[in-house]
Every structure is written in structure tokens, then in C-alpha cells.
Amino acid sequence: MRRYFFRLFCGFIVILSLVSITFGWSVDRSQVLTSLTWHILEEWHYSPRELDDQLSQDAFALYLESLDPDKRFLTKADLEEMQKYERAIDDEIKAGSSRLMELSSWLLSQRIQEVQAMAKEILAEPFAYFVDEDLELDAKKRDYADGPGELRELWRKMLKYQTILTYLDLVAAGEEEVNLKAIDKEKEAQAREKVSRNLQSTLERLLKDSKEEAFYRYINAVTRSFDPHTAYFTPEKKEDFDIEMRxxxxxxxxxxxxxxxxxxxxEIIPGGAAWRQGELKQGDLILQVAQGEEEEVVDLYNMRVTEAVRYIRGKKGTEVRLTVKKPDGQIVTIPIIRDIVVLEESYARQALLTPARTGEEEARKFGYIYLPSFYRDFADVKGRSAAADLKKILQQINEEGVDGIILDLRDNGGGSLDDALRIAGFFxxxxxxxxxxxxxKTNVFWDPEKGTVYNGPLVVLINTLTASGAEILAAALQDYDRAVIAGNRTFGKGSIQSILELDHFLPLDLGGLKPLGSMKLTIQQFYRVTGEPIQYHGVAPDITLPDPYGYIEAGERTLKHALPEERLASLEYQKWERPADLDGIKAKSSQRVAVNQSFQQIGEYVEKINKERQETRQSLHLAEI
Incomplete structure (x- = not known):
């Protein structure tokens, strides 16, 4: 039945194509994208859903969250007006319409313009800084404003809070002592003017949000109602994703x-084109950009940085000319020939550790490897990859004759599955x-490497933000008793995504709609060799250590519409013949943690942050800020 519907969609695209040719009708890009996205979800998503009222309600709730997440603009009346579409998103997808998106974009634009005028009035006069009142900082604990009056009061308090913080920064930067019992009128006026200028700039950018950005929010509300990792990428966001991967x-x-x-x-990245050219410096303001000497100049004033980088990035060997304002006020034009920029911090790094020993014990040496992600340049077979880099590092560390290796997977969010499996095979x-x-069906992935690269003692560090491919690696090493896993329970992302280029689904005569962007689609779930799920559960460490992220609500279990956990049968496998003495290690680790001052400070820090996170009402009395 699903294949029938997908063939039906392909027929729909062909009919659209023929109609546009025969009658000269224009084909709406968002209509094609919506239909294409839905049919891909229905045909290939790991856990498809019915196109019904329940999906509509789920997508509607997600869309509202993305539209005004801090409840700063929309009112209850606006929500009531949009509420009629709560159960209609399924009908809109079927009809190829986008009335909810059009209505919500119009309402948001109207409210932003009202806030612009409102803020100017509020910031025109000094606030009462010694009045006992407070502001709820956590939007989750606030409702939407009941009307224009309540919305104005919210903005009055938010602007007062921002002004107080800006005022205190200005006073602290001066030579005089900070006096919280009296106001410096000159600096107070400067603070209000600065807050007003920054806010108006932000609001102007929000008003300039393109139709594509509005559609991006809308279509991703639908995709995220399937699971939190399925997403539509605009062409620009796909480019950012590719840069992160390679x-x-x-x-x-x-x-x-x-x-x-x-x-x-x-920051100027060492070794990059700007670094070699030498004129562009940290702290410079980029005012304008042109593609070479003869091309039209583009003004970057009040432009989002995500949009500005589209003009500044470009093919290797091409020239970009930046008009820059230096910190001393000088305006200069800097020509730079673009080149490949290597983001070294995204690659594996190594170090040799020689901890101090007591008594007559021999000095020992350990290899430390930090692996931030499982990167791979999919567009270049000769490009760098995490597995190739790590293999070289392991070979170098072996030559040093180390007593053990620490593999740091903390904050590693995953990446290339192939690289994660190859690295597991090294051990x-x-x-x-x-x-x-x-x-x-269910497939089994085997060790792709012959033999091992490293046979010695191994510790793997994990934390709450260790996810996906990093969890696969940590789980495999733990199941084989190959490594001691230390840190904290991992994220619990047990799903696999594939990237689909949507342009490939268009017939040639609809090429004018390109580029459509891409879709990151959840197509599979993965399980440990024991059959236990990583989804929701993550990987529990053998040795638990105090967690600096203990105050963060993170993990798959905190995400809306996360896929449910399942279990499979265990596979047969041969464990490592020289496992570590976990009981002994745990006992010694507990003793060290109990007396280690740094670990105690981490516990105190987490306790302090958790307490502060509970106290979300902020006093607006100057002396109590």
C-alpha cells in the first residue's frame, strides 16, 4: 500500500510537470516540498504514522513552540485564531496548502511590529529602579499574554531587566565605584539607548525572516512529530551539516x-586564507562584501550572520573583498583569495600523559586521544576520516610504549557509522x-578490520552528550569487556539517519525549483550485540564520576516523540581474554573521588546551578540584581 502511494506521488509530480508545460502554470515550490516530504516519511521512515488528526495535533504543538518559544510576541487571542488549524495540518498536506503557515507568519509579523513601537515608548523614559517587582525568566512557567496590556507589561519588565544589566556593565567599566543606591543618569540613558538599539536590530532581523525560513519551521514540525532526529534541511543548512561532517x-x-x-x-583560524593575507583581525567589523573587484557591493548592515557567511564563503581560488571597520575607526577594503579552511578542532587529537608517581614506583606513560566526532568527507574518497586518523594515532602511540590509552568520547555526538565500527575493530x-x-529486517554488522591495532589497557570516557555512533563504540567495547567505561550515562540516541537529496526526485522540466534542500530521515534503530537497546537507555559507565553536566536535562528520554525502546535476542560473541578487574577498579575509584578536591567542587557546582535553575523569578530592584 505504501509503495502504491509513493508511485501515486511520483505520478502527481509528473502531472504537475505536464500541466506547467501545457498551460504555462507556475508550480508552487512549497507545495511540491510538502508533498514530497510527506511521501518520503510515509515510504521510508522507520516508524511511519497515519496522516490524521493526532499527527496534526502533535505537529501543531511543535510548530507553536518553534514560532514563539519564549512567549514574547503572540497572545492568547492569536493562539485561538491559529487553533482552528490544530486538527487540519493533515488536510493541508493532502491539499498542498499552507494556510496555517501564512496566518501564523502574518500574526507574528504584526506582533513584532507592535513590540517595536511599544519598546521605543517604554525605553524613552527611565525606569523605576528601586521598586519591588520581579520577572519570571522561565518561559515554561509563563502563559501567553492575555492581551496587548499584559504583553506590554511583560516587555516593560524584560526591558527594565536588560537595561539594569547593561547599566551595571557600563558602571563597572568605569573608574568610579559601583553605587547600587543611586543612579548615574548619564550611564542610565546610555544603557537604555544601547538596549533600544540592539532590540530594534534584532526585531528587524526577525521581520526579514524569509518565506523559506517560515516554511522550514512548518515542515520540521511535521518531521519532528515522527521523531526528533528527522528533519528537513534548506540548502544552506545542508551545507552547514556537510561542513560539520567533513x-x-x-x-x-x-x-x-x-x-x-x-x-x-x-577569531582568525590559523593557516586559513585570512590568516595568510594578514589584514583582517579579530575585533574588526565587516560592513560590506563584494565578489571580486568589479562585482556589486552587498551591505551587511543588520544582516543575520547566517546570511552574511553565504556572501563571504565561496569556491577555493575566488576573490572576496571585505569592507572593514577597524577598532580605531579606520575603514579599509581587504581582498582575500578563498581557500580550503581546515577546522582542526573537529579532528582527533592526541597527547602523552606522564602522571607523577610516589615512592619508588616507576613513571608510567599513557596515551590520551580526544575524538570529537566520527567525521568523514563523503564527497572525497581521499578526504580525512575519523577511522584513518585514529589508526595513525594508535600506531604512533604504540611506538611510544604506553602503559594504557584513554579514549575520550565526551561530547561526541556521532557521525559516520562506518568510522565508528572501524574504530571498534581496532581494539x-x-x-x-x-x-x-x-x-x-534486522542486520548484523561485523568487525570490518582484521586483527587489532592496539591490545593494551583501555579506558573510554563518556558523558551525557556522548551520542549515536559514540554510544555504538562505547557499548561494543563494554560488551566485549575490552575497555573500562568511565564517566556518566550517555545520551541514548539509538537511531540511524540517512540523507536524501530532494532534487533527485524532480523531473528535468521542474529543475527551476532546485535546489529543494535535503532530508535527514530516521530509517533504522541499532542495538548492542547483547540485544539491549541504546535508545532511551544509553550506555551506563562501569565507573561513575561526578558530572559537570549534572544540571542539564539532556538525553533522548527528554525529547518529544522519541522512538520507543525495543529489545532483540543476544548474539554469540567471544569476550576479551584479559578483562579488567572492575570490582577492584571501582573500589579504588570511589576512594579517590571521595577525597579529590576537583570532584568535590564539581558536585558543589552542580548543586549550586540546580538551585539557581529552580529560582527563576528575578528581582527588578537595582540593589537586589
């Missing part, structure tokens, strides 16, 4: 951020590593 990009080699109405250079002679279950 660790390189073509551009000038500078990190940028928004600062008020301008784009500021916050295990042979055997199954993973079970992968699709909609129709």
Missing part, C-alpha cells in the same frame, strides 16, 4: 558573530559489533 569548508577562515547591527570577526580481534533493525 571538518573543512571553502572560505576565508574566520569565525563571525552578530554584534548589534554589524558582523564582528571573533577487538573479530566478531559482531552491532545489530541494526529496519522496517523489514
Amino acid at each position: 571538518g573543512t569548508l571553502e572560505g576565508i577562515g574566520a569565525r563571525l558573530q552578530e554584534e548589534g547591527e554589524y558582523i564582528r570577526v571573533v 577487538i580481534p573479530s566478531g559482531p559489533l552491532l545489530q541494526v533493525k529496519g522496517r523489514e
Whole structure:
């Protein structure tokens, strides 16, 4: 039945194509994208859903969250107006319409314009800084405003809070002592003016949100009602995803951020094009950009940094000319020839550790490897990959004659499954590593490597943000008794995604709609060789250590519409012949943790942050900030 519907959709695309040719009708891009996205979800998603009212309600709730997550603009009346579409998203998808998106975008635009005018009035006069009142900072504990009056009061308090913080920064930067019992009128006026300028800049950017951005929010509300990792990527967001995966990009080699109405250079990447050219510096403001000497200049004033980088990035060997304002006020034009930018921090790194010993014990040496992700350049077979880099590092560390290796997978969010499996094979002679279950069958993934690269003692560090491919590696090493796993329970992402280029589904005569973007689609779940799920559960450490992220609510179990856990039968496999003495290690670790000052400070820090997170009402009395 699903294949019938997908063939029906392909027929629909062909009919659209013929109609557009015969009658000269224009084909709506968002209509094609919506239909295509739905049919891909229905045909290939690991856990498909019915296109019904329940899906509509789930997608509607997710859409509202993305539309105004901090409840700063929309009112209860706006929600009531949109509520008529709560059970109609399924009908809109079938009809190829987008009335909810159009209505919500219009309402949000209207409210933003109202806030613009409102904020100017509020910030025109000083606040009463010594009045006992407070502001609820946690939007989850606030309801939407009951009307214009309540919305204005919310903004009055938010602007007062921002002004107080800005005022205190200005006073602290001066030479005089901070006096919380009296107001410096000049600095107070400067604070209000700065808050007003920054806010108006932010609101202008929100108003300029493209139709594509609005559609991006809408279609991803539908995809995330299937699971939190299925997503539609605009062409620009797909480019960012590719850069993250391969660790390189073509551009000038500078990190940028928004600062008020301008784009500021916050870092020059060593070895990059801008670094070699030498004129662009940290702290410079980029005002304009042109593609070479003869091309039209584009003003970056009040532009989002995500949009600005589209003009600054470009093919290796091409020229970009940046008009820059230096910290001393000088305006200069800097020509830079773009090149490959290598993001070294995204690659594996190593170090040799020689901890101090007491008494007559011999000094020992340990290899430390930090692996931030399972990166791979899928567009270049000769490009860098996590497995190839790690193999070289292990070979180098072996030559040093180390007493053991620490493999740090903390904050590793996954990446290439192939690299995760190859790396597991570096430590295990042979055997199954993973079970992968699709909609129709379950496959077993075996060790792709012959023999091992390293046979000595191994510790793997994990934390709450260790996810996906990193969990596969940690689980395999734990199941084989090959490593001691230390840290905290991992994220619990037990699903596999595939990237589909949506342009491939279009007939040639609809090529004018390209680029459509891409879809990251959940197609499988993976399980340990024991049959136990990683989904929801994650990987529990053998040795638990105090967690600096203990205050964060993270993990698959905290995400809406996460796939349910399942269990499979265990596979037969041969465990490591020289397992560590876990009981002895646990006892010694507990003793060390109990007396270690750094670990005690982590516990105190987490307790402090958790307490502060509970106290979300902020006083707006100047002396109590």
C-alpha cells in the first residue's frame, strides 16, 4: 500500500510537470516540498504514522513552540485564531496548502511590529529602579499574554531587566565605584539607548525572516512529530551539516558573530586564507562584501550572520573583498583569495600523559586521544576520516610504549557509522559489533578490520552528550569487556539517519525549483550485540564520576516523540581474554573521588546551578540584581 502511494506521488509530480508545460502554470515550490516530504516519511521512515488528526495535533504543538518559544510576541487571542488549524495540518498536506503557515507568519509579523513601537515608548523614559517587582525568566512557567496590556507589561519588565544589566556593565567599566543606591543618569540613558538599539536590530532581523525560513519551521514540525532526529534541511543548512561532517569548508577562515547591527570577526583560524593575507583581525567589523573587484557591493548592515557567511564563503581560488571597520575607526577594503579552511578542532587529537608517581614506583606513560566526532568527507574518497586518523594515532602511540590509552568520547555526538565500527575493530580481534533493525529486517554488522591495532589497557570516557555512533563504540567495547567505561550515562540516541537529496526526485522540466534542500530521515534503530537497546537507555559507565553536566536535562528520554525502546535476542560473541578487574577498579575509584578536591567542587557546582535553575523569578530592584 505504501509503495502504491509513493508511485501515486511520483505520478502527481509528473502531472504537475505536464500541466506547467501545457498551460504555462507556475508550480508552487512549497507545495511540491510538502508533498514530497510527506511521501518520503510515509515510504521510508522507520516508524511511519497515519496522516490524521493526532499527527496534526502533535505537529501543531511543535510548530507553536518553534514560532514563539519564549512567549514574547503572540497572545492568547492569536493562539485561538491559529487553533482552528490544530486538527487540519493533515488536510493541508493532502491539499498542498499552507494556510496555517501564512496566518501564523502574518500574526507574528504584526506582533513584532507592535513590540517595536511599544519598546521605543517604554525605553524613552527611565525606569523605576528601586521598586519591588520581579520577572519570571522561565518561559515554561509563563502563559501567553492575555492581551496587548499584559504583553506590554511583560516587555516593560524584560526591558527594565536588560537595561539594569547593561547599566551595571557600563558602571563597572568605569573608574568610579559601583553605587547600587543611586543612579548615574548619564550611564542610565546610555544603557537604555544601547538596549533600544540592539532590540530594534534584532526585531528587524526577525521581520526579514524569509518565506523559506517560515516554511522550514512548518515542515520540521511535521518531521519532528515522527521523531526528533528527522528533519528537513534548506540548502544552506545542508551545507552547514556537510561542513560539520567533513571538518573543512571553502572560505576565508574566520569565525563571525552578530554584534548589534554589524558582523564582528571573533577569531582568525590559523593557516586559513585570512590568516595568510594578514589584514583582517579579530575585533574588526565587516560592513560590506563584494565578489571580486568589479562585482556589486552587498551591505551587511543588520544582516543575520547566517546570511552574511553565504556572501563571504565561496569556491577555493575566488576573490572576496571585505569592507572593514577597524577598532580605531579606520575603514579599509581587504581582498582575500578563498581557500580550503581546515577546522582542526573537529579532528582527533592526541597527547602523552606522564602522571607523577610516589615512592619508588616507576613513571608510567599513557596515551590520551580526544575524538570529537566520527567525521568523514563523503564527497572525497581521499578526504580525512575519523577511522584513518585514529589508526595513525594508535600506531604512533604504540611506538611510544604506553602503559594504557584513554579514549575520550565526551561530547561526541556521532557521525559516520562506518568510522565508528572501524574504530571498534581496532581494539577487538573479530566478531559482531552491532545489530541494526529496519522496517523489514534486522542486520548484523561485523568487525570490518582484521586483527587489532592496539591490545593494551583501555579506558573510554563518556558523558551525557556522548551520542549515536559514540554510544555504538562505547557499548561494543563494554560488551566485549575490552575497555573500562568511565564517566556518566550517555545520551541514548539509538537511531540511524540517512540523507536524501530532494532534487533527485524532480523531473528535468521542474529543475527551476532546485535546489529543494535535503532530508535527514530516521530509517533504522541499532542495538548492542547483547540485544539491549541504546535508545532511551544509553550506555551506563562501569565507573561513575561526578558530572559537570549534572544540571542539564539532556538525553533522548527528554525529547518529544522519541522512538520507543525495543529489545532483540543476544548474539554469540567471544569476550576479551584479559578483562579488567572492575570490582577492584571501582573500589579504588570511589576512594579517590571521595577525597579529590576537583570532584568535590564539581558536585558543589552542580548543586549550586540546580538551585539557581529552580529560582527563576528575578528581582527588578537595582540593589537586589
